[in-house]
Amino acid sequence: MQGLHLTADLRGCDPAAPVMHDLDALRTLCLGAVRQAGLQAVGELFHRFPPPPAGGPAGVTGVVLLAESHLAVHTWPELGAVTLDAYVCNLGEDNSAKAAALIEALQAAFAPQQIQRQALQRG
């Protein structure tokens, strides 16, 4: 179960962008990016939160279970913020480049003004 876990915490994203608050838009983005990166989805779960008390669009959370481990995305439209997690196990083959491609594609889709990235060796 040795693998690579990449995180990207994004700020300055446009709260009005569909991927920030629209469940179907986020789902389409995530599943497309997983496929494009050459990773294999085995399950998916997306959830839209109730609108914040101050009004405005609600955040969305999405997880794609992968044969190689998982992708998780959380959005906070009220903060213009997003967190991304791509964890790939490297059992059998090295999936590190695929995890990096997945994070890059998602990051680009949110067009953030600031990005904080971290990389963890797992296992």
Place this chain on the structure above:
Amino acid sequence: MQGLHLTADLRGCDPAAPVMHDLDALRTLCLGAVRQAGLQAVGELFHRFPPPPAGGPAGVTGVVLLAESHLAVHTWPELGAVTLDAYVCNLGEDNSAKAAALIEALQAAFAPQQIQRQALQRG
């Protein structure tokens, strides 16, 4: 979206323990531990993989979406290995102690011989 992301990578777990290969056992463990830690589940997804080519029990992956972010668990019975992720957003209140309690409870349930823990500040 500032928060705390705790990981624990476990080795030397008993492959025969139900939580290593039985979807319902892992689901019961995760949902109970989330509740006990005082976190709020808003969705869940569990998946059992096909048995490995060499035989033996198959691994299970589980994700619990939280109002506070997410829990993810992957098991590899063929390696006696498990990875745990508990990510909590600290928007509104500091959920760090709850994340730590969640990881401790899950870790104890797998009774590993070795533990590698990491903590990431997010956001």
